[in-house]
Amino acid sequence: MINRDFLIRAINLAKENVNSGKGGPFGAVIVKDGEIIAEGTNTVTSALDPTAHAEINAIRNACKVLNDFDLSGCEIYTSCEPCPMCLSAVYWARIDKIYYAADQYDAAFGGFDDSFIYKEISLDRDKRSIASEQFLKEMGREPFNMWINKQDKIEY
Amino acid sequence: MINRDFLIRAINLAKENVNSGKGGPFGAVIVKDGEIIAEGTNTVTSALDPTAHAEINAIRNACKVLNDFDLSGCEIYTSCEPCPMCLSAVYWARIDKIYYAADQYDAAFGGFDDSFIYKEISLDRDKRSIASEQFLKEMGREPFNMWINKQDKIEY
Numbered sequence: 329m330i331n332r333d334f335l336i337r338a339i340n341l342a343k344e345n346v347n348s349g350k351g352g353p354f355g356a357v358i359v360k361d362g363e364i365i366a367e368g369t370n371t372v373t374s375a376l377d378p379t380a381h382a383e384i385n386a387i388r389n390a391c392k393v394l395n396d397f398d399l400s401g402c403e404i405y406t407s408c409e410p411c412p413m414c415l416s417a418v419y420w421a422r423i424d425k426i427y428y429a430a431d432q433y434d435a436a437f438g439g440f441d442d443s444f445i446y447k448e449i450s451l452d453r454d455k456r457s458i459a460s461e462q463f464l465k466e467m468g469r470e471p472f473n474m475w476i477n478k479q480d481k482i483e484y
Numbered sequence: 485m486i487n488r489d490f491l492i493r494a495i496n497l498a499k500e501n502v503n504s505g506k507g508g509p510f511g512a513v514i515v516k517d518g519e520i521i522a523e524g525t526n527t528v529t530s531a532l533d534p535t536a537h538a539e540i541n542a543i544r545n546a547c548k549v550l551n552d553f554d555l556s557g558c559e560i561y562t563s564c565e566p567c568p569m570c571l572s573a574v575y576w577a578r579i580d581k582i583y584y585a586a587d588q589y590d591a592a593f594g595g596f597d598d599s600f601i602y603k604e605i606s607l608d609r610d611k612r613s614i615a616s617e618q619f620l621k622e623m624g625r626e627p628f629n630m631w632i633n634k635q636d637k638i639e640y
Binding site for chain 1: 488528552571577580590593606627634636638640
């Protein structure tokens with residue numbers, strides 16, 4: 329169920345982040361059982377970490393709070409539609425639902441590449457602006473074979 | 485220029501990671517000026533962090549080594565084709581090129597969702613298995629307006 333206050337909190341975090349100079353204009357909160365359990369803002373330029381987007385930071389913080397890598401039962405409220413990195417992180421974290429205010433086109437207006445990266449990911453590999461090259465495919469399967477045969481593995 | 489040894493190193497990291505039980509069967513290295521400057525393995529289940537994929541960890545480590553959030557001039561060698569989260573992180577980090585061994589179909593064979601998430605991201609939002617809902621769009625633009633007007637911002 330949408331809680332307007334949670335999204336306003338995410339937007340306010342984004343604004344505070346611009347004022348503090350810690351990073352880009354993005355904020356996010358993770359909600360479980362009707363309460364905010366973790367927050368995050370974009371800290372790319374202050375943490376010197378290009379993966380430190382608001383949603384990624386919020387997810388990392390929520391996992392610390394819950395002591396779990398699985399956020400099933402949680403929702404994320406974010407000031408802007410997640411970029412493909414953060415959307416994928418939402419999938420890996422098994423978050424139930426995403427609420428967002430601005431979207432990727434607003435982000436583009438702000439000078440961010442979210443929309444561009446969405447387009448790139450949907451392209452065939454050989455059409456993307458960052459080239460990919462596959463080799464040693466057979467050798468690359470060996471870790472998966474080891475994984476499949478491992479008895480005491482922790483799956484995720 | 486491809487260096488076969490760098491990819492073998494990434495694959496060996498993936499294998500060591502299965503043996504050590506630190507996480508999934510994935511390894512990656514970041515190369516600059518013909519030398520490995522950072523490495524990473526998947527530590528999702530040991531760090532309790534669903535974003536701690538091999539490439540993300542390698543990118544974060546490389547940024548620490550270079551003291552920069554921009555990895556222009558670097559290449560990544562990874563035991564498996566990056567998932568959409570990690571591919572997007574490669575874009576955000578401005579890495580020049582990706583070399584990989586196994587691919588997303590091998591990952592699916594190993595029980596991982598890479599291929600599934602690639603499909604999901606390409607779908608319209610309302611067709612994805614994790615629902616997204618937009619509201620407060622106008623308020624969501626405010627952080628971007630603040631960002632655009634900020635004089636001393638560090639862009640990325």
